Amino acid sequence: MAKSCHNGSIPAMLAAFPFSAHLREAVLFPVSTGEISFQWSDLSFPFMRFRRIGFEISAKSRLFKASARWHQANMTEIPDHTTPEAPASPATGDSLQATRILRDAIVSCVLPPGARLSEVVLARDFDIGRGALRAALRALQESGLVSSSPRSGWRVTPVSxxxxxxxxxxxxxxxxxxxxxxxxxxxxxxxxxxxxxxxxxxxxxxxxxxxxxxxxxxxxxxxxxxxxxxxxxxxxxxxxxxxxxxxxxxxxxxxxxxxxxxxxxxxxxxxxxxxxxxxxxxxxxxxxxxxxxxxxxxxxxxxxxxxxxxxxxxxxxxxxxxxxx
The missing domain is CATH 1.20.120.530 (GntR ligand-binding domain-like)
Structure with a gap:
């Protein structure tokens, strides 16, 4: 027994697909081939299944793209210097000790005025962890002993x-x-x-x-x-x-x-x-x-x-x- 096409769901479904007007008319009206008589509306179930699968693929694609964007924004490599816009790290025992070490080096001019400071070299030569080093440089910046810029990185404040x-x-x-x-x-x-x-x-x-x-x-x-x-x-x-x-x-x-x-x-x-x-x-x-x-x-x-x-x-x-x- 052929399914009726007058249930109101098929036209709404077809509106979402770029089919031609002739195909839409064929779906809504019965067609006879002589020996076999059927209605195109019998294809409503395969169409609906195809549409559901398409929506699932689209949702998974959007989720994958969003995950990729988040990974790119949050998991990139930390640069060699911290820019002034970066959030300051909370003070810890290691960071306070690192601040004292670098402060003494700057005040005594072991790190001379105007010198550019590489985090890699400072961490190696003064045996300071990178996290404590960044917190120390932040504290010294607030004290006026160092300055920072996005392009040049950290620098000892020059004499002026x-x-x-x-x-x-x-x-x-x-x-x-x-x-x-x-x-x-x-x-x-x-x-x-x-x-x-x-x-x-x-x-x-x-x-x-x-x-x-x-x-x-x-x-x-x-x-x-x-x-x-x-x-x-x-x-x-x-x-x-x-x-x-x-x-x-x-x-x-x-x-x-x-x-x-x-x-x-x-x-x-x-x-x-x-x-x-x-x-x-x-x-x-x-x-x-x-x-x-x-x-x-x-x-x-x-x-x-x-x-x-x-x-x-x-x-x-x-x-x-x-x-x-």
Missing amino acids: APEIREVCAARRHLEPILTTATLDELAREKLAALAGRHAALMQRFDDDPTGSAAIRAAEREIIESVAEALSMPMVQGWLNDLWDRSVRLVNFFEDTGPVRYTPAPRARLVQALTEGRRNEALEHLQAANRALETWLLERFLESGARVQSGRPAPARRRRAAQVTS
Whole structure:
């Protein structure tokens, strides 16, 4: 018995296929061949099955293409440097240690100003994991010691007159808060001992050309101890960044020129703070900052042509600088 074609589903099915008008009419009306009489609508079941299979193939194809696009976007090889747009990694013990290692190398000019930093070379030479290394470079970028660009990768911040003015201006505005530190008896005793050591080193400054590093280390202990007494971790972090950048500038110009920087007599600062003479302590900080800015700008003007031209570092630094090649 022939199936009826007037169920309303066949025309809708045919509308989805690019058949000719003659074929659509043949499906809707019975045809006689003489001995065999049948209706084209008997083919409705094969057509519907063909359509269902086609939809399944199309869905699987779309799923495969979407999976391929996701794999291409998320499973590609990580580049040798991290661009500024990449998300920062959370700080871990390894990343904090890596930050200290690289910070010391930059401040001491083992990694000289303007040097390009390869993650592969840094990880190998400093024995740092790639994940901790990227987190450390991010932290140093926030401190102003390195910079990054999509094309050039990581780079140690170059020495420039704007940087000198920025560092000194920031210290001029932020360091006066040190005069508000509340010192207990233990802090006073510690500062007195540090001040005595700093004064002893200063007495041998002219006779010991290699004593600058020891004097700066003693000076740093003094001002860090005062900053710690503020109980302001964020402010202390800002000050540490500024002091690191200042020491880096001094190290660079001392390593590349004949003039040494004369440190400020920090024993006077300690005496003023422990005796409660805040105005005197403030005057000391301001005078020390003015002397530093003047010295840095004079050294920059003397060596500006060499700094801007990017000529090689002196022989004693050239070997250390090879870690960036």
